[in-house]
Amino acid sequence: MDQNAACTDFPHQSVTFPEGVALDCGRVLPSVTVAYRTYGRLNDEKTNAILVCHALTGDQYVAERNPETGRPGWWELMVGPGKAVDTDKYFVICSNVLGGCMGTTGPRAPHAEKPGRPWGTDFPVVTIHDMVRVQKRLVDHFGIGKLFAVIGGSMGGMQALSWAVQFPDSLVAAVPIAAAYYHSAQNIAFHEIGRQAIYADQAFHNGDYWSEGVRPERGLAVARMTAHITYVSEEALTRKFGRKLQNAEGLPAFGEQFAVESYLQYQGSSFVQRFDANSYLAITRAMDLFDLAGEHGGVLANAFRGAHARFLLVSFSSDWLFPTAQSRAIARALSHVAANVSFVEVQSDKGHDAFLLEEPDFHATLRGFLAGCAEYAGLS
The missing domain is CATH 3.40.50.1820 (Alpha/Beta hydrolase fold, catalytic domain)
Known part of the structure; x- marks a missing residue:
């Protein structure tokens, strides 16, 4: 698509x-x-x-x-x-x-x-x-x-x-x-971090990214990662990931990740394929105003x-x-x-x-x- x-x-x-x-x-x-x-x-x-x-x-x-x-x-x-x-x-x-x-x-x-x-x-x-x-x-x-x-x-x-x-x-x-x-x-603060990540993405183009044929994928992914942390409990994250490394034992080499990092990055990358950054800005603001x-x-x-x-x-x-x-x-x-x-x-x-x-x-x-x-x- x-x-x-x-x-x-x-x-x-x-x-x-x-x-x-x-x-x-x-x-x-x-x-x-x-x-x-x-x-x-x-x-x-x-x-x-x-x-x-x-x-x-x-x-x-x-x-x-x-x-x-x-x-x-x-x-x-x-x-x-x-x-x-x-x-x-x-x-x-x-x-x-x-x-x-x-x-x-x-x-x-x-x-x-x-x-x-x-x-x-x-x-x-x-x-x-x-x-x-x-x-x-x-x-x-x-x-x-x-x-x-x-x-x-x-x-x-x-x-x-x-x-x-x-x-x-x-x-x-x-x-x-x-x-x-x-x-x-606190919830408004988390939303603002996400919004600022979107604004800071060079592909945002003041919200006119559509005319440039791009999307602020990095910023939107970070917004999703930040929000997702608030959706789960510490107990759930610990039970599922703990401090496990993704593909290594002992001290990780450069570029290797904790399992929870990989999980959050997946959440971010999958989200940008189904959601619009400007909609994210509009809807988070609606929640903040409630x-x-x-x-x-x-x-x-x-x-x-x-x-x-x-x-x-x-x-x-x-x-x-x-x-x-x-x-x-x-x-x-x-x-x-x-x-x-x-x-x-x-x-x-x-x-x-x-x-x-x-x-x-x-x-x-x-x-x-x-x-x-x-x-x-x-x-x-």
């Missing part, structure tokens, strides 16, 4: 809303295309729809192999027939977020005001709330008045919270997993005063990117406004990425919660 065609020319399933969308930054995108996938069947009453929201580097191919990259569906462990998110029972929707690079309008999309050019760094600043408003357009497109549930991990969990705040009457249940109501200073309490006078409970959904908050004991304390804070705020909220901390040594991995207690918890909500909502 031509590197300049990446993320633009593949025929992803999509719908275009020519009326566009007004953004939090004050600008208007005159037309918005949303790439999406669905699984299962929407019932006649249109009451069994679950929206799954992806994380920073995810996409809409939640339960099937991505036809462009060849990668397996990122949540096949969780979504599918007979699984916790059972597609024999639920109609599952997953869309690529606004600002993404898998078919939804983002920096690689055609520029609205400069024909023949992509948006690049001209793409407006977007927020998590903007992403959710575009998802709402997609849900409305299906004629769905009320989602059965919105589920997401990490940045997807931020979207689930935004749904509950922006559209409180449009969902029965919200499941923010390994998430937080704001992006911490702050529900800050939007409501510094009082998180105020954000949820109109919320009607049933909530399940899930954290993982070894997640230091979005630690359990942040989920507890959301649970307290919801309890303060008498919301229906359940909270579970899953014991795991896998770190932040535990929500993507085999965690039987987590899978059973989500399955049970959805079953209880289905009974409450009268879903057969």
Whole structure:
């Protein structure tokens, strides 16, 4: 695949809303295309729809192999027939977020005001709330008045919270997993390191790398390597790699590597083949801007005063990117406004990425919660 065609020319399933969308930054995108996938069947009453929201580097191919990259569906462990998110029972929707690079309008999309050019760094600043408003357009497109549930991990969990705040009457249940109501200073700092690595790459060309026929691969790879460290725990890295050398015993010769170095370099090199650098800049900034309490006078409970959904908050004991304390804070705020909220901390040594991995207690918890909500909502 031509590197300049990446993320633009593949025929992803999509719908275009020519009326566009007004953004939090004050600008208007005159037309918005949303790439999406669905699984299962929407019932006649249109009451069994679950929206799954992806994380920073995810996409809409939640339960099937991505036809462009060849990668397996990122949540096949969780979504599918007979699984916790059972597609024999639920109609599952997953869309690529606004600002993404898998078919939804983002920096690689055609520029609205400069024909023949992509948006690049001209793409407006977007927020998590903007992403959710575009998802709402997609849900409305299906004629769905009320989602059965919105589920997401990490940045997807931020979207689930935004749904509950922006559209409180449009969902029965919200499941923010390994998430937080704001992006911490430490998390912003890690993102900034990644962004600076991209900016420093000579191939970046102020975001116009597409016109030079190159990509800032080194910078984007370093950004991915830095971020990936935050997704795993020290215990997981030690268990998998320890201090093992890749191809040597004793003191390494020049150029030889520790196994963990080789692993991170693989993560970086594989990432640049499937993701756009300008999308990475746009989406990390959207995460950094997220702050529900800050939007409501510094009082998180105020954000949820109109919320009607049933909530399940899930954290993982070894997640230091979005630690359990942040989920507890959301649970307290919801309890303060008498919301229906359940909270579970899953014991795991896998770190932040535990929500993507085999965690039987987590899978059973989500399955049970959805079953209880289905009974409450009268879903057969």
